[in-house]
Amino acid sequence: MKYYSTNNHKHQVGLSEAVIKGLAPDNGLYMPERIPVLPNDLIEKMSEMSFREIGYAVIGALFSEDLTEKQIHELVDHTLSFDAPIVEVEEDVYSLELFHGPTLAFKDVGARFCSKLMSMLVEDKSKTLRVLVATSGDTGSAVANGFLGVPGVEVIILFPRGKVSKLQEKQFTTLGQNITALEVEGVFDDCQTLVKQAFLDRELNEKLMLTSANSINIARWIPQSLYYFYAFSRLPKMSKKVAFAVPSGNFGNIGAGILAQQMGLPIAQFVAATNVNKVVPEYLHGSPFKAMPSIPTVSNSMDVGNPSNFPRLLALYEGDEKRLRENVKGYFYTDEQTVEGIQAIQPKGYILDPHGAVGYLGLKDYMAENPGYVGVFLETAHPGKFRDVVEEALGEKLVLPERLAVFLQGEKQVIPMGKGFDEFKGFLEGLD
Numbered sequence: 462m463k464y465y466s467t468n469n470h471k472h473q474v475g476l477s478e479a480v481i482k483g484l485a486p487d488n489g490l491y492m493p494e495r496i497p498v499l500p501n502d503l504i505e506k507m508s509e510m511s512f513r514e515i516g517y518a519v520i521g522a523l524f525s526e527d528l529t530e531k532q533i534h535e536l537v538d539h540t541l542s543f544d545a546p547i548v549e550v551e552e553d554v555y556s557l558e559l560f561h562g563p564t565l566a567f568k569d570v571g572a573r574f575c576s577k578l579m580s581m582l583v584e585d586k587s588k589t590l591r592v593l594v595a596t597s598g599d600t601g602s603a604v605a606n607g608f609l610g611v612p613g614v615e616v617i618i619l620f621p622r623g624k625v626s627k628l629q630e631k632q633f634t635t636l637g638q639n640i641t642a643l644e645v646e647g648v649f650d651d652c653q654t655l656v657k658q659a660f661l662d663r664e665l666n667e668k669l670m671l672t673s674a675n676s677i678n679i680a681r682w683i684p685q686s687l688y689y690f691y692a693f694s695r696l697p698k699m700s701k702k703v704a705f706a707v708p709s710g711n712f713g714n715i716g717a718g719i720l721a722q723q724m725g726l727p728i729a730q731f732v733a734a735t736n737v738n739k740v741v742p743e744y745l746h747g748s749p750f751k752a753m754p755s756i757p758t759v760s761n762s763m764d765v766g767n768p769s770n771f772p773r774l775l776a777l778y779e780g781d782e783k784r785l786r787e788n789v790k791g792y793f794y795t796d797e798q799t800v801e802g803i804q805a806i807q808p809k810g811y812i813l814d815p816h817g818a819v820g821y822l823g824l825k826d827y828m829a830e831n832p833g834y835v836g837v838f839l840e841t842a843h844p845g846k847f848r849d850v851v852e853e854a855l856g857e858k859l860v861l862p863e864r865l866a867v868f869l870q871g872e873k874q875v876i877p878m879g880k881g882f883d884e885f886k887g888f889l890e891g892l893d
């Protein structure tokens with residue numbers, strides 16, 4: 462399979478280059494040149510297949526030209542090391558729980574796939590691949606845990622001192638092994654600038670093999686389509702049309718759902734739900750796309766003013782904006798409404814995190830306006846990850862799952878770093 466740049470269809474590269482480079486040299490996002498369509502009878506049979514078996518079929522369709530069957534099985538087994546159940550929370554409304562992975566958020570799926578694939582692609586090279594990640598929280602924990610112990614790859618995480626929640630910090634500073642955390646005296650943007658400077662530094666790149674595990678990497682993007690197939694296969698057999706509502710920030714997750722649809726999964730409608738960072742819902746309502754500075758909210762993993770995967774949505778519809786606007790409806794919610802969403806479902810015995818609450822609200826509004834659907838919203842994080850907001854909304858204490866509690870016990874290990882490039886470069890040069 463070749464991958465083209467969304468900025469230039471003629472710029473095409475192979476899998477290895479697309480994954481190791483991450484971003485095309487013209488700053489476009491890589492997209493598969495061809496979207497394989499799965500036979501209907503295979504999709505129907507998925508109700509009797511396990512999550513992993515579904516994974517082999519979907520990943521096989523996309524990657525079998527570049528990877529052996531054994532590699533595809535290894536990749537899928539490593540990625541899907543946990544379940545993603547659907548739970549009926551109201552009549553015809555299902556929560557797709559994507560928080561059963563190691564860091565309790567859906568990013569675990571993409572990060573685990575990405576780490577394993579990178580390790581396969583560098584397998585026979587003698588150099589270590591070094592993954593640089595700047596994080597303000599969630600990405601760091603998913604990437605660190607996804608790459609933990611993966612051979613041939615070392616992860617260096619840069620985070621701003623004192624600007625990351627304690628729980629998130631623990632998830633990437635206590636791991637050891639091939640994960641190193643640098644505590645930068647600065648803000649998130651300083652961390653991001655250091656990483657960008659490193660990628661541009663010729664001397665460093667001659668010496669070291671550097672890459673990023675950014676969310677725009679196809680190796681993080683594509684595997685997210687797997688849980689749409691799985692969730693669909695677990696819905697009861699019925700004649701109603703199916704809508705999926707996705708709480709969105711950079712719009713990678715929803716794009717992977719559209720990829721699944723184009724591979725033949727009969728999803729009838731997508732709902733894109735955001736907080737007040739509403740660039741895409743406004744676009745979907747007919748306005749031109751206009752990036753804005755991001756606004757802080759209680760669903761902070763979606764505080765994105767310039768969604769990086771937007772070009773991918775356009776590419777999926779080959780630039781046909783009318784079709785995009787029909788297939789994806791946009792809704793946005795304030796923090797107050799988000800909290801009300803968490804409270805609304807509490808009496809039914811279900812606890813939402815703020816991101817899932819935004820998805821739930823979008824789904825409910827769509828279904829109220831369009832009767833006759835069964836709906837699935839993506840619950841993208843465990844409510845315990847956003848404990849303060851959820852406990853305040855509910856007026857009760859949450860019981861933290863064991864996996865989160867374990868992180869809190871680990872000992873923080875970091876290397877302090879200034880925000881000047883020379884110090885960071887010196888650190889990287891000392892690695893070999």
Ligand SMILES: *Cc1c(COP(=O)(O)O)cnc(C)c1O
Pocket residue numbers: 566567568599708709710711712713714715762763816841842
């Ligand atoms: C990253 C994230 C999102 C947004 O996903 P995108 O793919 O960027 O749209 C939603 N919820 C949670 C909990 C996240 O961590």
